[in-house]
Amino acid sequence: MQRNESEAATHRGVHESDRAVRGARSRKIVLAALTQAAARRHVAGRIVMEVMASIMVPVMMATLAVVVASQIESVRTQLSSLIVVIPIFAAFLVIMAFVGQGVGKAARLEPSATRALIFSGATRNSLVVLPLALALPPALSLAAVVVVTQTLVELVGMVIYVRLIPRLVPLPITELTSDSAAKTEPAT
Structure with missing residues (x-):
């Protein structure tokens, strides 16, 4: 009962x-x-939108720094258990690059949309999941450390993606020409 x-x-x-x-x-x-x-x-509304858009990346970086700093000792002490998942996270990034490219082609997306698809498919919003993992009982504390490790692998992967995805999904010559022309032409 x-x-x-x-x-x-x-x-x-x-x-x-x-x-x-x-x-x-x-x-x-x-x-x-x-x-x-x-x-x-209203002008004030535009200013609020611009300010919020401009601080989004620094606020996310600060959040990530705090989260990593709070968990880095756990990552270090549990590294022997985490070594197993690191290749899985890295493989996911490699696979998602090609899956995103294939989906982009199948959906006949523009190269820039395909690139965005690849990036968004590869990122898994682990900072959203982390509070749930931290709320687990102590017996499952490794889950939070795995989420932080995944975030670190993902960050390194995103840096690599910035270099490799433009090679995997190149822009057409016409788009390159119009983009560079728009940047070099003076505003009227």
Whole structure:
């Protein structure tokens, strides 16, 4: 009897948590829509959008630095267990480059859209998953360290992707010419 009450309480807690997450997500979507509407109508709205866009990368870098700093000792001490997953993460990046290229061709996407597809397919938003992994019981603490390791492998992979993906998916000569012409022509 006690077990059923405990399971029911856990079940209720999960549903309440789901409702809270959906509510927060809805508020964020509404706020984003209002900000975009304000940006179309008011200078202040455009300034807010520009500031938020310009600080997005530094804020993500700071978040990543804090997360890595908080977990790097665990990565170091558990490295012998993590060695097994590093090649899997690296293989995923290699495979996704070719899968993204194939999907881009099959969907007849422009080269720039294919490149974006490859990058977004290869990144797995591990920083979103990390809080869930950190919330696991101590017996499963390796999960958080695996997520951080995956993030580090992914970061190195993205640096490599920046060099290799343009070779894998080159821009057509006409697109290269129009891009360079747009950059060199003075604004009128």
